[in-house]
Amino acid sequence: MTQLLLFNVFNGLIIGAFYALMALGLSLILNLSGVINFAHGGFMAIGGYLAYTLFSYLGFWGALIVSPFLVAIIGILIERVLIRRLYGRDPLYSLLLTFGLAFMIEDGTRFIWGAQSLPYQIPSWLAAPLSSEYFFLTGYRVFMMLLVAAAVLGLFVILNYTRLGLRIRAGTLDLETVSVLGVNVRVLRNLNFGLGIYLAGLAGVLAIGMLGLQPTIGDNLIMPSFIAIIVGGLGSLPGTLAGGLLIGVASGVTSVFFPSASEAVMYVMMAAVLIVRPRGLLGEEGRF
């Protein structure tokens, strides 16, 4: 029983790490630009598929490093051409636009790579279990956790110790003042969008080793990411991180006792947070 529980807590932690990675990217974009990026799951899928294609040229490690960067570049281009025009307008329009983009990306990946699920080969030494007693502790899962942790740490360092990060954080609080102080806000939002999409691409590359690859891979992760943001608190990145891990573990633990409610528990948590504390666990008062 304890082993089953431990297994599901660990599983939940991994899933939660994915939710958090996706939600952090969404949050970055939402906080600075006020855009809900519905196509985030689509960018994640692109990350996975690009890794699949790059795998035969660059191998596992090359694909892991290059693919998220390519996705970020695609994101930066899309921001420049399409999303930039909608800043300052009713959020309705950016939501509709990214909604249409999500459709196009899903159909595009299906057109290029086919609708059937594709396998992804991870190095065999990573796939093996680390101990015979805790069979679920495969090298790849631990490796994923470490990589997600590294990505989150990297994001933390960028936001706190670089000029770009400082400007992103300042812009989140008061974009107008940042602009008046001579920062090129258009470039700032552009790079910030790229950073958010990079995280989605990274989530995509990591996810395919575990979940396999199909055009709708992002669909199952985008809703929990929204919930993670709501639970953690809009406007707070640490909150988003905590929210993602929390709902992941909660749904993992629930699946021990009540397998069919493992999705529902996330929504129950969201409802509870909205009733007790509408700004979310770590959200600021009066931001929205």
Next chain:
Amino acid sequence: MPRLDKRAGDVLIWFLLLTVPYWLPLAGSYVELGTHVVVYALAAMALNFLLGYTGVLSFGHAAYFGLGAYGAAMTIKYLYPSTPLGMLVGVIVGTAAAGVIGLMIVRLRGVYFAMCTIAFGQVFYFIAFQWRTATGGDDGVSAWHRVPLDLGVASVDILNNPEAFYYFVLAVFAICAAAMAFLLRSPFGRTLLAIRENERRARFLGIPVDRHIWMSWVISCFFVSVAGALFALMNNFVDPRALRWDQSGNFVIMAVLGGMRSFWGPLIGAAIFLVLQDYISSHTENWMSFIGLFFVLIVLFFPRGVLGVMRRRTAS
């Protein structure tokens, strides 16, 4: 003069709607497409009650549409084979769910509100998908059909006669549209407009803003669940796609395409969208790309919608 124009527009729209079975086959189509358009138009107009007239963005209306559909389908299949009873149960279920969820999200605004409606919208999708024994899961609720109306003196065969069913749907649509128009013209409707234009000022005037938004939300969801119940009757079938998030997006794009600031806009948007979707999906397998592109193009080049642009033309 503009007042006369508006009257003329109303008359024209009702005339066209009433004569659909006569002119639509001439245009090479079927009455069923007309029924489809009217059902979706009701859903989009219901959404627009909230979006266009209260200024609150919901991206999760498919949930209440789908609840209306499932309520009607399951009532007729399991409880009692009666079309009005099915509709009644569907609408009650959809409206009740909206009432409860509305209480949780009514304090939120803007993108935050939209995000919560999206997330809550998915709850019912998962329930419909996972609760196999009752909802049939992915396969949906099938093996039932709408029941001819029994009016006491005569019975109307809305099951086998598509024209009779069209007029049944149109009658429901007319009642709902009239009710919405009445509400929008009432002091309550004017208050909603005031909230849309300037929420802070409305609050200063002593208007209980949250309560009004909640009421507008519930009214909007009430009408969208009526549309959902009609949707189930139309197909004699319902599956989880009726309440998935892309359905919500369709309602929003219909309202925007036709013109959010006008009463009839969503009807025109629904007609254009459905005819186009029908055409594209019968010509290419990649219809999703085209629909997606259509969304992008509307947002970039046509954000005011058909009626918004026309009104602008006449004003200048």
